Amino acid sequence: MIITVKSNADKDQLNEFQSWLTNQGYTLHPSQGANYTLIGVIGDTSALDARLIESLEIVDKVTRIQEPFKKANRKFHPQDTIVDIGGVKIGGGHFAIMAGPCSVETPEQVIECAHAVKAAGATILRGGAFKPRTSPYSFQGMGPSGLELLEAAKKETGLPIVSEVMDPSQLQYFDNVDMLQIGARNMQNFTLLKEVGKLRxxxxxxxxxxxxxxxxxxxxxxxxxxxxxxIVLCERGIRTFETKTRNTLDVTAIPMMHELSHLPIIMDPSHAAGMSRMVRPLSLASTGGGADGLMIEVHNDPAKALCDGPQALRPDQFSDLTKDIFAMREIVIKHNLNK
Amino acid sequence: MIITVKSNADKDQLNEFQSWLTNQGYTLHPSQGANYTLIGVIGDTSALDARLIESLEIVDKVTRIQEPFKKANRKFHPQDTIVDIGGVKIGGGHFAIMAGPCSVETPEQVIECAHAVKAAGATILRGGAFKPRTSPYSFQGMGPSGLELLEAAKKETGLPIVSEVMDPSQLQYFDNVDMLQIGARNMQNFTLLKEVGKLRxxxxxxxxxxxxxxxxxxxxxxxxxxxxxxIVLCERGIRTFETKTRNTLDVTAIPMMHELSHLPIIMDPSHAAGMSRMVRPLSLASTGGGADGLMIEVHNDPAKALCDGPQALRPDQFSDLTKDIFAMREIVIKHNLNK
Amino acid sequence: MIITVKSNADKDQLNEFQSWLTNQGYTLHPSQGANYTLIGVIGDTSALDARLIESLEIVDKVTRIQEPFKKANRKFHPQDTIVDIGGVKIGGGHFAIMAGPCSVETPEQVIECAHAVKAAGATILRGGAFKPRTSPYSFQGMGPSGLELLEAAKKETGLPIVSEVMDPSQLQYFDNVDMLQIGARNMQNFTLLKEVGKLRxxxxxxxxxxxxxxxxxxxxxxxxxxxxxxIVLCERGIRTFETKTRNTLDVTAIPMMHELSHLPIIMDPSHAAGMSRMVRPLSLASTGGGADGLMIEVHNDPAKALCDGPQALRPDQFSDLTKDIFAMREIVIKHNLNK
Amino acid sequence: MIITVKSNADKDQLNEFQSWLTNQGYTLHPSQGANYTLIGVIGDTSALDARLIESLEIVDKVTRIQEPFKKANRKFHPQDTIVDIGGVKIGGGHFAIMAGPCSVETPEQVIECAHAVKAAGATILRGGAFKPRTSPYSFQGMGPSGLELLEAAKKETGLPIVSEVMDPSQLQYFDNVDMLQIGARNMQNFTLLKEVGKLRxxxxxxxxxxxxxxxxxxxxxxxxxxxxxxIVLCERGIRTFETKTRNTLDVTAIPMMHELSHLPIIMDPSHAAGMSRMVRPLSLASTGGGADGLMIEVHNDPAKALCDGPQALRPDQFSDLTKDIFAMREIVIKHNLNK
Structure with missing residues (x-):
């Protein structure tokens, strides 16, 4: 941590501040510039509150050198993490496609959809039973019975399943779910994060x-x-000023996460734009960008398309797409092997 | 709801779609433009999923006329809601200041702080016992025993108390807390929102x-x-591209919320900028803008300022500020009375 | 255009407003909902100021149905525009790579760089002579003599050239430049836009x-x-909250621009992230996403890399990359042909 | 400038890099941490390109200590700048209101408006002759003859005038205009900035x-x-995710600009929200926040309100507002005097 001290800083306050730091075990490296005094603070500064120090009258600016994340940091864990989801691997060169319906609704829907996505090369079945909705008046998902439908489809097709958990109180229903999804709006639900952290x-x-x-x-x-x-990270589109699409898929997240962290990252092109006709180009962009996998919504019955999500592909569209995804993935992989 | 149909829309699909809508009880008002056909959908369209309709091949655009919120909507509840927090009113012309320490830490801190803010005109005591922190390695608050310290200060000073709840499982400790705070990161924690919705x-x-x-x-x-x-709404700064401040206080939220809703709105200038020297100008800006109240962090002991939040005011600064807040509020109120 | 009139609108004002619209030649289609009156305005409403109408006391909301762009709109020009840059085509299935140094500096640099990028498959030479810089103290480019260096490289290699013009007063130097670049900060410099609009x-x-x-x-x-x-559109990254990269490349812009407009769109992965190690994944993501071309910075002399832009590739890196770009492009093209 | 060198940096490259810096006259202060080597670079580093250094393989991060602006920096010019606009002062405790029509249209409009705003306490007349419009099909302003109307109003009322210049080629018409306005979309039109920099x-x-x-x-x-x-800075609203208002007025800019710079800052509440009913609360918020002045749109003829901007006040509304602005300003000033 580098602390920039104001040029007109009160000497007594400065001394007191430096003592406060050294008393906590930090080594200080002051250096005098033309307009500033800099103090390098050596030691594990992750416990120091930068905002607090910045608020002192004598301080101009505080700069963190060390990143605040440790276990997720590639610097301390250079090897790629490989995550195993019921036998399917993601990360470290392993690529997987998760697919399935947005919301779980009927046994037929889930089973048919599971067979269709498996035939097209998906290796994990996705489906929502607890649905975070912006309106209290919208359908909030089937809940526990929706998870049972997913489990039945898993039994029939052998595909491991992933589904969203919204609150610690729902965790009791997820015993047979292979992967727990934390939704975008819960990314900083710290109580939920800690609870899933206690599971294996x-x-x-x-x-x-x-x-x-x-x-x-x-x-x-x-x-x-x-x-x-x-943990598998999943980019699903960020909010930007654009109103013609729901969100903006950030493909730069792929190489940046690979650089900052050892955790795998997959992309969700269905939710990003919120339009089925954008899923193909965004899936291929994600594959070209080096993603470790994709999560794609597929609906089972074109005749009832009106009841499915606007971002879902028909099985035939999905099947066409996966061929090209796998072909592009070959190009990416070949280059990585030559490195 | 207005649906813009593409000029080259398939007639059969269009007919089928219109039947689907009328079967749900909606009345349709089609009108033919030069390049588009518009269909006005009359009825309670809050249950219709605009994204879903927009995804149909024949549809160009869907425009909601009706706002999706009802109970919070001023159109259906023209009268200002007045919220009563242990005898202190906010809204409908009632103005109140909530003040106190960022984190509850010791009995002395809370009691002294409570006396100081009461003397300066604050009528509600704030203090955090459960603290949402971006790092798992930071102090996460005192928890239930912190709430007990707030209750003791309430007993001594008579000030009602407000404190943050982060998860439904914590609600058991809030029986004697007068107002439940939902933090910014939990604004879309729908499970938590429903649980506090069941309380009175x-x-x-x-x-x-x-x-x-x-x-x-x-x-x-x-x-x-x-x-x-x-419910009292609280604006605490939004994320913008600016990095010199923590967040950007949105004062336009005050008149806009007063227009869209009947709920009162207060401002939190302490968290917005994250710097104590910004609290004064932002508090006066908020008062000038017509806020129904303010939430301000105050620390009790200038000598230990290093341990308090960087955004907290000293009691003397707070006392100087409240005088000017009340003077400005007079100007705002006088004009409103003359309307 | 759809105008939502308030339920409590003054009748006289409403009549006066409707006359004002019909006097301008618009046909009105009013329809009465439960809580609102809607007025559909039929005719060419691009001259109507939506903000102005929205400001009327009787009006609740104004919704544009017609997009405000016409000549650039695919609805009125369904065929892809193919742009010819000194014999090189972009759009309508034609794909091209523009490459070269960030700033033009010396004759050797430009010529060597031109040969290198041509050998790797680039068909247009890029290079900056007038440089928009955020600091007045930074090097502002070579100006007219820089353009001469580009022209010499064009003569030697046959590659057409593209370079940025910052102000109408500079246009006099661009006679032999094949394509005029308008920079991101000048996208709404309306005087400049009109002046280049007068050229062919x-x-x-x-x-x-x-x-x-x-x-x-x-x-x-x-x-x-x-x-x-x-006109060729060029996405070069948008500003987001992320600070670890300079900007965030928006690949969704590719399919969206292809849908909204008939103009071709290329991507600039060099400027987007501002880091050479991001150019490869972002280039492949752009190609997978269906871009009509790429603009990539290449520096000529690895030994002097310190003086080149941080986002530039070495010629060997560029050459490795173009092979994979062309291979991915084949996958995208094949699918488009089968459509 | 602080350079963080990677722990596994190649020694030769590091030595070469350090020589490159010392050869340019910088003094280096290296310090060794647990996981990083830091190099403090002492000297005027404003000419060093941080992005370039950051792109080196051996470098992890570059941190600027010195701000890149000098002449505008309060650190080097502690005294408030007072700007004199035809005899009216802004800054250093001087407060002024600029008011007038959005677009200059007729002699009567400008003169009547000038008289009205003068009577209400405005001391500078604003009005647009060259109008930056997002659509090429919208009215682009009266141009030079519009400036003549402003000059006539200045002659009649004695109010100095401010008007927007969009391009260096228009500067020839601004001889009698007292203050040149640079619009938001031209803030980084560097050619224009340099040209107005040459004027006095x-x-x-x-x-x-x-x-x-x-x-x-x-x-x-x-x-x-x-x-x-x-130079007088003018905040006019920033772009945020909110769509119910045009832009979001950033009142934090007031205290932050006063801290970072010695230049005065005024606020434009009319353009920020784009709605006349927001002008009052945003003006009072700006005054409370400590602005050095305001720029407010006023239209002259309520009967023709349809032709005026949606964000303009009627003269009676403006006159009511200025009374309260001046009363609030007293509260702010009194506190500043006591400091």
Whole structure:
């Protein structure tokens, strides 16, 4: 941590401040510039509150050198983390597609959808039973019985399942769910993060709508600090000024997360734009950008398309798409192997 | 709701779509433009999913006419809501200042702080016992015993108390707390919103860091839909591109919330900028803008300022400030009375 | 245009307002809802000021149905525009890579760089002579003599050239430049847009840092309204809350611009992230997303890398990259042909 | 400037880099941490390109200690700048209101409006002759003849005038205009900034819609670097995610600009929200926040309100408002005098 002290700082206050720091075990390296005095603070400064120090009258600016995340930080864990979801691996070169309906609704819907996405190359089944909705008047999902439908589809197809948990009180229903999804709006629900951190089950951590990379990794750090290190990050679009799409998919997150962290990152092109006709280009962009996987919404019955999500693909569209995803992935992989 | 149909829309699909709408009880008013066909949908369209309709091949655009919030909407409740917090009123011309320490730490701190803010004109005591922190390694608050310290200060000074609840499982400790605060990061924690909606206790609903006015009011609607209509909105700064301040206080929220809703709105200038020297100008700006109250952090002991929050005022600064706040409030009130 | 009239609107004012509209030649289609009266305004409403109407006491909301851009709008020009830059085509299935140094500095640099990028498959040479810099104390580019260096490289390699013009007064130097670049900060420099609109020379129109798709197309419309329809759009990253990268490349812009407009769109992955190690993944993401081309910075001399831009690739990195870009482009093209 | 060197940095590259810096006259202060080596660079680092250094393989991060603006920086010019606009002072305790029509249209409009705003306490007349419009099909202003109407009103009322210049080619018409306004979309039109910097005439520099405080001050620095130091900053609302208002007025800019710079800052509440009914609360918020002045749109003829801007006040509304503005200003001033 570097502390910039004002040129007109009161000497007594400065001395008192420096003593306060050294008493906590930090080593100080002051250096005198033309207009400023800088104090380098050496030691584990993650416990120091930068905002607090910045508020002192004698201080001009505080600069963190050390990143505040540790367990999620590639600097301290250079090897890629490989997450195992009921036998399906993601990360460290392993690529997987999660697909399925937005909301779980009927046994037929889930089973048919599971068969269709499996045939097209998806290896994990997704489906929402607890649905976070912006309006209290919208359908809030089937709840526990929706999870049972997913479990039945898993039994029939062998696909491991991922589904969203919104509150610690719902965790009791997720025993047979292979991966817990934390939604974008819960990325900083710290109580929930700690509770899933106590489990030994893979977590799919969606990025908050306006979260920075660091905040996202700090959310992962919350889970990891409780002992659960099986985390897959999921970018699902950030909020921008654009109103013609729901959100803006941030493909730069892929190489940046690979640089900052050892955790795998997958992309959700369905929710990002909120339009089925954008899923194809955004999926291929994500694959080209080096994502470790994709999460794609697929609906089972074109005849009832009106009841499915606007962002879902038909099975035939999904099947066409996965062929090209796998072909592009070959190009990306080949280059990585040559490195 | 207005649906813009593409000029080259398939006639059969259009007919089928119109039947689907009329079967749900809506009346349709089509009108033919040069390049578009518009369909006005008359009836309570709050249950219709605009995104879903927009995804149909024949549809160009969907425009909501009706706002999706009802109980929070001034159109249906023209009278200002007045919220009563242990005898202190906010809204409908009633103005109140909530003040106190950021974190509750010791009995002396809370009692001294409570006396100081009361002497300066504050009528509600604030203090955090459960603290949402972006790092799992930071102090997470005293928890239940912190609430006991606030209750003791309430007993001694008579000031009603407000404190943040982060999860439904903590609600058991808030029986003697007069107002429940929902923090910015929990504004869309829908499970928590529903749970506090089942209580009959005033709620202070902070705006999410990137929430729109409509999303904020939809969060209030979640609480109100469960029966609890005692809500005070609190603007605490939104995220912008600026990095020199923590957040950017949105004073336009005051007149806009007064227009869109009947709920009172107060401002939190301490958290917005995150710097004590910004609290004065932002408090006066908020008062000038017509806020129904303010929430201000005050620390009790200037000698230990290093341990207090960087955004907190000293009692003497707070006392100087409240005089000017009350003087400005007179100017605002006088004009409103003359309207 | 749909005008929502307040339920308590004064009858006289409403009549007066409706006369004002019909006197201007519009046909009105009123329809009565439960809580609102809607007035559909039929005719060319692009001349009506929505903000002005919205400010009337009797009006609740104004909704535009018609998009405000015409010449740039795919609805009125369904065929893809193909732009010809000194013989190189972009759009309508034609894909091209523009590459070269950030700033033009020496004859050797430009010539060597031109040869290198041509050998790797680039077909247009880029280079900056007039440089928009955020600090007045930074190097502002070589100016006219820089353009001469580009022209010499064009003569030697046959590559057409593109370079940025910052002000109408500089246009006199661009006679031999094949394509005029409008920078992101000048996207709404309306005087400049009109002046290049009077020329018959292709324009590369970069998106403003915080511009919406509609504002970007309105900037194109400014140029087209003066008669110049040879425009290539260029996405170069938008401003977001992220501070670890310079900007965030918006790949959704590719399919959205293809839907909204007939103009081609290329991507600039070099400026977006501002880091050379992000150029590869962002280039492949852009190609997968369906871009009509790429603009990539390449420096000529790895030994002097310190003097080149942080976002520039070495020629060998560029050459490795273009192979994979072309391979991915094949996958995208093949699918488009099968449509 | 602090450079964080990677722990695994190549020794030779590091030595070469350090020589490169010392050869340029900088003194280096290295200090060794647990995971990083830090190099403090002492000297005038404003000429060093942080992005370039950050791109080196051995470098982890670069942190600027020195702000990149000098002439606009309060650190080097502690005294408030007082700007004189035809005899009216702004800054250093001097407060002024600029008012007038959005667009100049007829002689009667301008004269009547000038008389009305003068009577209500405004001391500078504003009015637009060259209008930046997002659509090429909208009215672009009267141009030079509009400036003549302003000059006539100045002659009649004695009010100095301020009007927007959009391009250096228009400067020839501004000889009798007392203050040049640079619009938000031209804040980074560097050619224009340099040209007005060569004049000796006060400049009103509006903040760009998404500009940070530093970018705004760097735009001022561009003007000042050419010798013109008579600059008044003007906050006019920033772009946020909110769609119910045009822009979001940032009142925190007032105390922050007063801290960072010696230049005065005024607020434009009319353009910020784009609604006349928001002008009053935003004006009072701005005054409470400590602004050095206000710029407010007023239209002259309520009967023709339909032709005036939606954000303009009627003269009677303006006159009611200025009374309260001046009363609030007294409260702010009294406190400042006691400091």
């Amino acid at each position: 089950k893979p977590v799919l951590l969606k990025r908050g709508l306006s979260a920075t990379y660091e905040e996202w990794l700090m959310a992962a750090e919350y889970i990891m600090s409780e002992g659960n290190e099986q | 206790k005033p709620v202070l609903l902070k705006r999410g860091l990137s929430a729109t006015y409509e999303e904020w009011l939809m969060a209030a609607e979640y609480i109100m839909s469960e029966g609890n209509e005692q | 020379k292709p324009v590369l129109l970069k998106r403003g840092l915080s511009a919406t798709y509609e504002e970007w197309l309105m900037a194109a419309e400014y140029i087209m309204s003066e008669g110049n329809e040879q | 005439k006060p400049v009103l520099l509006k903040r760009g819609l998404s500009a940070t405080y530093e970018e705004w001050l760097m735009a001022a620095e561009y003007i000042m670097s050419e010798g013109n130091e008579q």
